[in-house]
Amino acid sequence: MLIRSIVRNLAAQPVRYMQAQAMAAKTEPIGQLKDFKEIKEGKATILIENSNNVFYNNVQEFNRDITIAAITEFAKEALVKKNIKAVEFQENDKNIVTIDDSATPMRKVYPGKPCEEGITILEALSASGLRSVRLAKEVPGVKQIVANDISKSAVEAIERNITHNGVSDIVTANEDDATLYMHKCKRGRENQFDVIDLDPYGTATPFLDSAVQAVRPQGLLCVTCTDMAVLCGNNPDSCYAKYRSIPLKTKACHEMALRILLGCIEQHANRYSRYIEPLLSVSVDFYIRVFVKVHYGPAKAKFSTSKQAYVIRCGSCSSFHLQPVSNIIKTAKGGEKHVPGIGPSVGKNCDVCGHKNSIGGPIWAAPLYNQTFLDKVLYSVTAFPNRLTTSSRIKGMITMMKEELQDVPLHYVSDELSSILKMSCPRDVELKSGIVNAGYRVSSFHGRTSSVKTDAPPSVIWDLMKALWQKQNLNLEKHQVGSAARAILTRSSTTENIDFRKRDEAEAASKKAGITRFPTMPDNWGPKARAKDNSDDEETSNNILKERSKKFQGKRKAKSDHNTDKRPKIAGEDQR
Structure with a gap:
């Protein structure tokens, strides 16, 4: 068939x-x-x-590479339970020597060959089919991949690329609305998928409700969102409509975006007695990408509220606090129950500068990663560095994730703190050494240079910044009375031990080892234009664009000229 x-x-x-x-x-x-x-x-x-009827972005190669690395580890974990060993290398690779000293030798499965006991994958928004073809040829232990798209021209491209790459025994093209197709697959374990990949143009929220139902229990859900302007606070009303969370505009917005997305996925899963376990969450380039396991369990799904929190943040000095949505308490019989979060944790005004606080969220306040899963991905990428083009970048990202404080949501950015006090940004190791010497933990966030993730309270952070400001011999009079900076610099410090002597633990091990952490972006880097409208009559579509161009020709220039002409009108002058 x-x-x-x-x-x-x-x-x-x-x-x-x-x-x-x-x-x-x-x-x-x-x-x-x-x-x-x-x-x-x-x-x-x-x-x-060449007509761009099908979307393709070469910059997203890192996205596809890290997806292959993550799904490979997921497939290994799933197949080892069936006494099958999935390996990254090809069967005829003469450079690989394997020794199996186990009592019961395991059957090996290789990339590019269908495995009857293997995993099933749905790429719900496939476009050209590149990701599905790569998964078929590079991930071991795959039984079937469905490459779906609603666009007729995209499905034609998928079929063309399946045939061109000779993977028709693994990949099947399907033309359907992604949401409807996933709803069709949600009934019956035999119809559900082990892995569902969502990589849309913009937000993934329209597809989440059907995706959490169509993935099997213990299955993997891979989600990308590129609407960073919405997630990072430019349009809080739009973000709440899509994600049911209010973002706060800050330089630490990319981690908040990740936590907003995870919280949104969790909410969708909870409606069907499911809950998520983040394995890997990455903020990179112009998008965010998460890999989560979807579990089934009505009892554990009730714990979801304890993983969510509101963010209370000062709009002037960036100090922030978390307010849990609920708390878990022990009952008299030794059980557990949920009670509403006790708060608010702070007052209406900021404790540091006295300015007003804003409330954002709720966001995911639990860990972003599974450390064991990170170890497996890092080991594979290190052992086979030539397998993926962006292996060095993946290695740097995973290494930084492993160094992050897992139990500390959100972070500060040192250049944002410095700009508030109008001072030169201190060296990263200097500020972090001060935090460590004050008795607190500190790390970076993988998606932001100059990031400071710490369990130190805001008062300690600002006492340290004040001490660094004083070392630069700056003038207090530059700051207006009533400003946040003036309030911070004139308040009494409460931190007893302010010491900036260098501490080894203040500098990331990945930085010491010279691992690529924040690579330079290539030319023409960034998101690409959306694929052209799928019209049966390409000439008609081009005519519409020409008419639209003719209609607005010259109007933008005229408007600009009108706005820039500041001369007063003179009576009797010919107005044109």
Whole structure:
């Protein structure tokens, strides 16, 4: 039936694709064809139309690489229970020597070969099918992959790339609305997927409700969101409508964005007696990406409120506190029950500068990562550095995640603190050494340079910043009376031990080892334009764009000229 489906779809391809296939049969390189360009990534080689009818972004290679690394470890964990060993390398790789000294040797499965006992994967928004093709060729222990898209031209591209890469025994193309398709698959374990990947253009929230139902218990849900302007506080009303959380605008917004997304996924899962376990959460480039296990358990799902918290943050000095949504208390019989969070933890005004506090959230306040899972991914990436193009960057990211304080949500940014006091930003190790010498823990956040994640209260942070300000011999009169900076610099310090002598634990081990942590971005870096509208009549679509351009031609310039003309009007002057 699969063969008939492929033949039927190939028969429906545009004439130029059939011409391309015919020309390819004559050994002409595909990349030289007029209507297509050939793109190689990992072990996949795909054909992309020059017309941009199907979305593709080369900058997202890191996204796809870390997905392959994460799903590989998930597949290993799932198959070892069936006495099957999934390995990253190819069966005919002569550079690999394996020794199995176990009492019962395990059967090995390799990338690129279907495994009947393996995992099933749904790429709900597949576009060109590149990710599905790479998963089929690079992840071991895969039984089936469904590459779905609602766009007809995208499905044609998926079919084309499946055939071009010879993975039709693993990957199947499907044309359907992603939400409806996942709702169809939610009934019956045999219809659900072990892994569901959501990588939309913008927010993933429209797909979460169906995704948490279509993934099997103990399954893996991979979610990307690129609407960072919404998640980072530019549009709090839009963020609440989509994620049911209010973001606070701060330089530490990227970690808050991750926690907003995790909290949103948890809320969707709780409606169906499910709950999540974050394995890996990354803020990188212009998007956030999370990998979470979805568990089933009505009793444990009730603990969700204890993992959520509101954020109370001063808009002037960036001091923040967390207010748990609920607390867990012990009963007289030794059990546990939930009670509403006790608070508020602080007053209406900031304890440090006296300015007003804002309330954001709720956000996910539990750990962002599973340390054991991070260890496995890091070991694999280190052992096989040539397997993924962005291995060095993945290694740097995972290493920084392992160094983070897992029980401390959110962080400060030293250059933001310095700008409030109008002082030079102190060296990272100097400020962190001061925190350690004061008796507190400190680390960085993987997604932000100059980040300071610590369990020290805001008063300690600002006492240290005040001491650093005094070392620079700056003038207090530069700060207006009533400003946050003036209040901070004139208040009495309450921290007894202020000492900036260097401490080894204040400097990250990854930095000492010279591991790539914040790489320089290449040219033309950033999000790409959305794929063109899927219209049956391309000429009609182009005409619409031309008419729209003609309609607004010159109006923007006229508006700009009007706004910049500041001359007073003179009576009798010819107004044009």
